Each structure stands twice: as structure tokens, then as C-alpha cells.
Amino acid sequence: MNGLGNEIVVLDLRGGGAAGGDLARAINAHPATKFDQMMVILPPRVAGTDAFVDIYNCDGTPAGACGNGTRCLAHVLMSETGKDALTLHTAPGILNAWREGPDRYRVDMGVPRFGWDEIPLSEEFRDTRAIELQIGPIDAPVLHSPSVANVGNPHAIFWVDDVEAHDLGRFGPMLEHHPIFPEGANISLAHVTAADAITLKVWERGAGLTRACGTAACAATVSAARTKRTGRAVTVTLPGGPLNIEWREADDHILMTGPVEMEFSGMVDLETGDWSRVDMAGEAARP
Numbered sequence: 515m516n517g518l519g520n521e522i523v524v525l526d527l528r529g530g531g532a533a534g535g536d537l538a539r540a541i542n543a544h545p546a547t548k549f550d551q552m553m554v555i556l557p558p559r560v561a562g563t564d565a566f567v568d569i570y571n572c573d574g575t576p577a578g579a580c581g582n583g584t585r586c587l588a589h590v591l592m593s594e595t596g597k598d599a600l601t602l603h604t605a606p607g608i609l610n611a612w613r614e615g616p617d618r619y620r621v622d623m624g625v626p627r628f629g630w631d632e633i634p635l636s637e638e639f640r641d642t643r644a645i646e647l648q649i650g651p652i653d654a655p656v657l658h659s660p661s662v663a664n665v666g667n668p669h670a671i672f673w674v675d676d677v678e679a680h681d682l683g684r685f686g687p688m689l690e691h692h693p694i695f696p697e698g699a700n701i702s703l704a705h706v707t708a709a710d711a712i713t714l715k716v717w718e719r720g721a722g723l724t725r726a727c728g729t730a731a732c733a734a735t736v737s738a739a740r741t742k743r744t745g746r747a748v749t750v751t752l753p754g755g756p757l758n759i760e761w762r763e764a765d766d767h768i769l770m771t772g773p774v775e776m777e778f779s780g781m782v783d784l785e786t787g788d789w790s791r792v793d794m795a796g797e798a799a800r801p
């Protein structure tokens with residue numbers, strides 16, 4: 515599947531079997547199933563939830579949260595039940611999702627955290643709206659003073675005037691693994707174009723440059739609102755298209771709304787990651 519061009523593999527293990535980082539890497543090694551994130555659907559662990567979900571990056575590391583993948587899961591599970599709402603359980607918490615249209619879903623991504631030890635950062639920063647971090651010459655930094663936020667995973671947002679003016683493919687890896695981020699970080703360039711609009715480009719932890727990153731859109735919106743760059747309802751335009759993000763005043767929850775697309779389905783060998791295509795109805799296997 516894909517969510518705004520963010521490539522997602524949804525692996526349904528409710529019937530049994532186990533998946534980990536090795537399987538994620540093996541599936542990602544096949545050109546047709548190269549992905550950004552793999553969402554593993556497991557049987558529910560808590561009453562009142564529809565499924566437990568494990569999330570992996572294409573390099574096999576755990577992702578914590580994935581906004582675009584969560585919409586894809588919402589599509590798969592709601593298509594199955596015919597319901598318009600569901601509750602997912604992921605490592606960082608419980609997420610509610612709703613169908614907004616045939617291929618459009620809204621997810622409550624929960625409450626963002628801003629404490630330096632919640633991001634986490636490796637040293638104390640009292641103000642996470644702009645931390646002292648820069649790259650480039652000391653007196654003429656190329657990128658500096660990012661806002662940081664945790665929305666189920668760690669994000670650093672650099673505010674720029676043009677997201678294309680910087681080589682994120684070059685700076686991304688360096689910033690993702692910067693010692694200030696003990697668990698790594700997703701790195702964004704954000705251009706605020708209006709009080710309700712941000713253009714965003716993301717280097718993802720464990721996945722690199724992607725066409726879209728839902729959690730980064732959430733982190734950019736809350737960080738922009740917190741620093742008075744925008745209001746609390748923002749359209750975030752990524753290379754793959756727009757996401758609507760609202761940081762709800764009443765309870766500080768972040769609501770993310772956007773599209774999903776089904777590409778194809780298949781059966782995968784859980785030992786080797788080898789797979790074969792199956793038609794959308796899951797009936798006849800094709801070579």
C-alpha cells in the first residue's frame with residue numbers, strides 16, 4: 515500500500531507467525547516489495563482494541579510510530595469489518611482511527627511530548643522549541659536551532675525558507691545519528707508558507723528520504739504552533755501530497771487526515787521474505 519507515496523507493507527499475522535527486523539530486511543530486499551515501513555498486524559493484547567501493531571523501518575529497526583502506515587492499516591481493517599472506526603494498539607499507545615471517505619482516513623495520533631528526556635535528547639535542554647544544534651561553519655550555519663518533538667517517535671524540525679535549497683540526502687544521515695539523539699531522530703526541513711500551511715521534506719530514521727511522513731507532519735505542526743509560526747490547523751504538503759493536521763485545543767491530541775492507496779497483495783514466506791502475488795480479493799495466486 516502507500517500513504518501519500520510513503521511505501522507501506524502491511525503484514526497480517528493475526529492467524530499466527532512472527533516477524534522481526536530480519537524479515538523486514540528480507541522483504542525489503544525484493545525490488546517489488548521495497549518499502550519505507552512495515553506494519554505488522556497482531557492479535558489484540560488489550561480489551562477494546564482491534565489489533566496490536568508492530569512497526570519496522572526498511573532497515574529492520576523498530577519505528578515506534580508511523581502515521582501514513584496507520585491510515586493504511588485503518589483501510590485494511592475497516593474494509594474487513596465494514597465499520598467506520600477502530601482502535602489500534604501500538605508500542606507508544608492507543609490510536610483511534612476513522613473513515614472519512616472511500617480512501618481517506620483520520621487518525622488520532624495522541625498527545626505530543628516536548629520534554630528533553632522524552633524526545634529523547636542526550637543532554638538537558640530546557641526549551642525544546644529551538645535546541646542548540648547546527649551544521650555548517652560555526653559563524654554561518656547551514657541549518658540550525660531545530661524544534662524537537664516526540665509524537666510516538668523522535669523528530670527534529672529545521673525551519674527554512676526553501677526545502678529544496680538544502681541537500682537533505684547529504685545532511686540527513688549525519689543529523690539522524692547525531693549524538694544529541696540517543697535513539698536517532700527523523701529529520702525534517704519545514705517551510706512555513708502561511709499561518710495554516712507548511713511545506714515539508716523528511717529524512718526518516720531507518721528509511722532515508724521518503725515521499726511522505728505522517729508523524730513528521732504532526733511534529734512539524736505542533737512545533738510550528740508552539741513557536742507561533744502557525745495556528746493549530748495546518749495543511750502540510752510533502753513531496754507525495756498534502757496531509758491535514760489539527761492539534762486539538764481541547765485535549766492536545768493531534769488529528770491527522772489523509773489518503774491511502776492499495777497497490778497489490780501477496781503471500782510472504784515468513785522464513786525467507788520470498789513472496790508471491792495474490793489478486794486483491796485474495797483468491798487466485800498469480801506467478
Ligand SMILES: N[C@H](CCC[C@H](N)C(=O)O)C(=O)O
Binds near residue numbers: 577578580582668730
Ligand atoms: N513514515 C512514517 C514515520 C516513520 C518513522 C520512522 N522512520 C522512525 O521513527 O524510525 C510516518 O508516516 O509517520
